[in-house]
Amino acid sequence: MKRFLRCAALFCFCIFLSCQNTDFSPRAIDGEIDLSSWNLSETNMILLDGEWLFYPEEWVDDRHPASGKPHLVVSRGTWNDQVLFPSSDREGLGWGTYVLKLKLPQRFAFRDYRLNSGLYGVAAKLIVNGEEIGEVGRVSSAFAGRTEWMSFGETIFPLNEIGKNAVLYVQVSNSMHIRGGMWKAPALGERSYMISSSRTDMIRESFAMGGLFLLGLYQLFLYFFRRKNPSSLLFSAFCFVMSLRLTVTGSYVFAIIGNLQDGELPFRLDYLTNYSGAAIAMYYVRSLYPQAVPILWVHCFSSLYILASCFAVFGSLYWLSFTLHPMLVFTFIPLSLSFYILAKIWMADRQGRLILISGMIILMVSIVVDICSTFFSTSWKDSLSFGLLAFVLSQSVYLSRIHSAIVNLAEKELLAAQYQLVQSEKMSSLGIIVAGVAHEINSPMAVIRLAEQNVLYSLKQMLSDLPSFGSILQGKKLSLFEKLLRFADEPKRNLPGIGERTVRKEIEKYLNEIGCPNPSSKAELLVDLGFVSISEDYKEYLTDPECDSVWIKTSEWIGFLRKMEGIHQASDRVTKIIQSLKTFTHLDPKAEKRLSHIQEGIETVLIIFSHPLKFGIEVQKNFDEIPAFLCYPDELIQVWTNLIHNSIQAMETGKGILRISIRQEVSNDISYAVVSVQDTGKGIPEKDKKKVFEPFFSTKPAGEGTGLGLHITKQIVEKHDGRIELNSDSSGTKFSVSLPIFLP
Structure with missing residues (x-):
């Protein structure tokens, strides 16, 4: 408030100076x-x-x-x-x-x-x-x-x-x-x-007039493009009126423009722009803070200016001249009202209040100086033009800030709406595959529950046998136990059913050849332990009957470890599915580009769709090595989801081939990562090819699609400065997404 009082004191001081005659000629x-x-x-x-x-x-x-x-x-x-x-x-x-x-x-x-x-x-x-x-x-x-x-x-x-x-x-x-x-x-x-001096005056007048006109035009465009701020429209009208006034009252510009320097028209325009500009200015100041004063006050004060403007157009020129001095005195009332509104704006701590009020005060001072020049015949002839120009510049900066804030808010709302669309499309896709995801989680969970019971039983049995078993682990038996434990840590190759029977027969044949007792049961034991072939290191242990107990007990220990590995693998499978779901559903609307491998996003989507894919759809992947590049990975997941989901649905019989490839291409000295998703469905009709990227267009039955999937996909690709192409015929459909590889 103290700053505002200082401005008021400066305002009064300028009024005093304007009434002084400073000419010492x-x-x-x-x-x-x-x-x-x-x-x-x-x-x-x-x-x-x-x-x-x-x-x-x-x-x-x-x-x-x-x-x-x-x-x-x-x-x-x-x-x-x-x-x-x-x-x-x-x-x-x-x-x-x-x-x-x-x-x-x-x-x-x-x-x-x-x-x-x-x-x-x-x-x-x-x-x-x-x-x-x-x-x-x-x-x-x-x-x-x-x-x-x-x-x-x-x-x-x-x-x-x-x-x-x-x-x-x-x-x-x-x-x-x-x-x-x-x-x-x-x-x-x-x-x-x-x-x-005349040239300087001409440049000054032209600059002030042109500046007012251009700023008014700028604010008019802003209003028509975003009709949310009436202040822009009023300010634009004020700029046009004042530009005309400076043209009329200027010593040179008006004569050059219309050769109408001498005559009645400039006189009427002078009065008209003076009165109409004052009325517009009152409405403009009030629009900056409508809560400050009732609109009825502005209507009352401006009505007098509107009547005077009408008289300036249609009335007698002689009687029109009588209105000048009374209207100049009356101007101090709207000036006081404007000053009151400025005080309210200052106390309300409005955004940009300093530049707003500074421009207003400069204009008010120039108006008072101009009025005093009329009454007291002082020589401050350029005060109004400079005051108007300073005013419109400050107001343009203020209104531009307001419009920038509106645009930023609109962009945030647009991003939020786009985020909601992407999320709804994701949830739509997720709703379709949720049953399959539940099955993919239940299967390893069933393995964990079954293995848990076996592990508890085996652990109790091993603990009860531990004292007796520990007492026999000496010498040759201890050496065999250690060999088998080391063998259990080695990676094993899973054998299909036919292969396992073949290996058992070969091991049984070898045991017969070396004279091993009970070759059939021991061959089965060795296969369970993971042996595919028998080295000569184990020959002495296989033929010695005293080592049979070590073979049997060690197989129980190794079986216990295998059950624990099964639990770990099953839990790891659940973890991957949950992590894929988390990655799939995650979308940060405020995220910035970051380094990411696009193949990771594709693998995430394939895990989500693993259930419908394993019943007759063969996935063929051909991934070239593509470096990590700057992108929006969360949004790209939605792209791969839409394309893969559409390909699965296109193969209506549930059988077919899904080909996904990643390769790198160079075009116009720019490297692109090209991702292709191709199915073996029936293809897209020729009449629908141009519509597939339009919002709310869908070839699916009612209730099975939002019609936004490919539209959102195209928007995300274009956000990456990329492009998406469609090729489709009766043998299937292929979408190709090209993304520029930008490195930090």
């Missing part, structure tokens, strides 16, 4: 200005301000001397309360001649200097020493028919050789509005400075 006294001792080369330009002689209803020059007494008037002011016109019955209407004597320096190069008319809102003719140097507007003493044209811009005139002493005559007429007189005093300046 020589001033005219009693119709004469002494420039003989003034260094014109250092000043560049001198404002011919002060007390001028005025001859009402007389055209005075060297050839036409004055017939009446002059009035001593102050330049940069209107005729109101200064001059009476016998032939005019309306305030402000009249005509006459301003006269000022100039005492110039001894060495005054006339060709190097120019005279700036400085006249605005009236018609005038400038004469120096009886020679006309130029005319602005069209002066006339005939009020009937309103033949006069007004000047609406400054004009620079060259000077001829006029001598040390010169008399400047300014013949002025006004038959249209209340503000007759010389609003601004002419100025005498160095030629190059005058030209440079």
Whole structure:
């Protein structure tokens, strides 16, 4: 709040400064200005301000001397309360001649200097020493028919050789509005400075006008693309109106654009843009924080501006000019209301409040300065254009931040919606295969339960036999026990049923040859222990009857270990299925690209679909070695899920071949990982090929598909800057996904 109070104090200080006249040039006294001792080369330009002689209803020059007494008037002011016109019955209407004597320096190069008319809102003719140097507007003493044209811009005139002493005559007429007189005093300046100054003014006015128009156009586009913030529309309208106002009130731009510098239209546009801009500004400020004041207040205050705007278009120009000063005074009411809203915004700690309020205060200061310039005839003529430009720049930054916040929120909502779509599609796929997944988990769990009972029985039996068995483990028997334990740690090759019988017969034949007692039962024991062939190291143990007990007891121990391995393998199988489910269902909407092997995601999906695949569908994998690259692995799992699931469903009989390949290709110097998923189904009809990637399109019966699978797949692939291709005929369908290999 203290910062806001400081801003208010600065605001009041600027108002005070705007009411001060800071011009320290020589001033005219009693119709004469002494420039003989003034260094014109250092000043560049001198404002011919002060007390001028005025001859009402007389055209005075060297050839036409004055017939009446002059009035001593102050330049940069209107005729109101200064001059009476016998032939005019309306305030402000009249005509006459301003006269000022100039005492110039001894060495005054006339060709190097120019005279700036400085006249605005009236018609005038400038004469120096009886020679006309130029005319602005069209002066006339005939009020009937309103033949006069007004000047609406400054004009620079060259000077001829006029001598040390010169008399400047300014013949002025006004038959249209209340503000007759010389609003601004002419100025005498160095030629190059005058030209440079006019060009600078033109650039400044063009920049301010163009900046307002472009910023208004930018905010208008933002509003039409995202119609959530009415502030953008109001701000755009304000920028367009103020751009037109600067065009009208500018000294040069309006004349160049339409050659309408002199006439009634600029005068009406000046009033219209002034009043309508104030009304729009009130609605705009209120839209920034609608809770601050009721909308009825804004309607009440702006209605007066709207009525004045209508009068500016359709009303009499003379009576329109009467509205200026009352409306300028009335402007302090909406300014106070705007200041109150700014205080509310500051206390509410709104986002971007500093830049918002700074621009507002700059505009309010420039408005007050402009009002004071009108009432007190000060020379701060550029304050409003700079204030408007600073205001619209700050407001554009503020509104752009608001729009950025809206866009970011919309993007988050879009990502959340996409995340929900992907998750729903995953759950849809998971719902179809959940029975198979349950079976895949129940099978190893049954193995674990059965092995658990055998393990408990075997463990109790081994513990009871341990003392007696330990007592015989000496010498040759101990050596055999250690050999068999080492043999149990070696990897074993699982034999099919036919192979196992063949191995048993060969071992039994060998035992007969070496004279082993009970060769049939011992051959079965050796096969259970995992022997495929018998080395000569075991010959002495096989023929010795005393070692039979070691063979039998050791087979119980090794059997116990095999049962534990079975439990481990079954639990590992369950763990893999659960981990695959976890990976399958996981999706982080805020995840960033990370290094990942795409084959891992494909293997995860194959585990999930292992149940429907093992009943007649042969999976043929051809995976080239592809390095890990940057991608969104969670989302790619959804791609492989959709493609593999569609391929399984395409093979309606439950039998066929599913071919999955991964290879690396190079195109346009970019490496791609190409994943192909091909089935042997009946293919996709030609008429449906162009529709398969469209949302909610499905060839499946009602209730069996959402129609979003391939659409989501294409979106995810395109998110990776990849592409997906479809090839299908009566022999099957093949989808090929190409993903660019980007490494960190």
